[in-house]
Amino acid sequence: MATNTPTALGIYYGCLALFLSICHNVFLIYYVDMFVSIYKIDKLSFWVGEAIFLVWNSVNDPLFGWFSDKSILTAESEGKIISGPAVIMKRLRAISINGPLFGLSFILLWIPWGHPTLQFIVCLCLYDGFLTMLDLHHTALLADLSLDGDERTRLNGYCSVFSAFGSLSVFLSYLFWDKENVVSFQIFCVVLAVFSIIGYYIGAKVLQQQYLHIYNKDDSLHLKHLHVEKYDKSQNKKEEIGRASCRERV
Secondary structure (H helix, E strand, O other): OEOOOOHHHHHHHHHHHHHHHHHHHHHHHHHHHHHHHHOOOOHHHHHHHHHHHHHHHHHHHHHHHHHHOHHHHHHHHOOOOOOHHHHHHHHHHHHHHHHHHHHHHHHHHHOOOOOHHHHHHHHHHHHHHHHHHHHHHHHHHHHHHEOOHHHHHHHHHHHHHHHHHHOHHHHHHOOOOOOOOOHHHHHHHHHHHHHHHHHHHHHHHHHHHHHHHHHHHHHHHHHHHHHHHHHHHHHHHHHHHHHHHHHHHO
């Protein structure tokens, strides 16, 4: 874990919030309208789907939280120690996998592929599942990247800025939304999803490289510092031996 995170690392961490925000804000505003007005889902099916989604949303948070930290908890129970960098790499790998899957689940919402009731339930559960995994790992990554409260506040600040930029997708969506012809809106949503998929994959990989570069640099500086300390101690010891031998001769 780092106590001071460089600006570049903070920016890359904040970018991950952008890739979620551009899709999630559009989802919150349009998914009901899409299924009710465009797919013509009936009222009973809609509320049944919402009830299933409510149960799934309540269950997947603790379930995925336990699942994401299972290997760490298992290792600790066996007396093994997992280093901070290993935990960070694990979370970034999870983001690089779940990020693209989140984008694909977002696409499934806007393109009809089955019965409206089935599509409604499956899409909501898939979307919320990948959303939970991303949010879980991204939030946990904040605590893993820095131990300092001020640094964590700074990283949260980057996330807030990029999330604000991501909300611009909502304003752009008004240019494409048309209940009479949703093709342009569907294309718009696919473009957002592709941007999010590529962004999550590349962003997580770059963040891995940046962190490893900083960690290895800090580690080499730490080893150099230990070497200098060891050298100084050996020199002092030699000087003490020399002074002692001089006193014996006198």
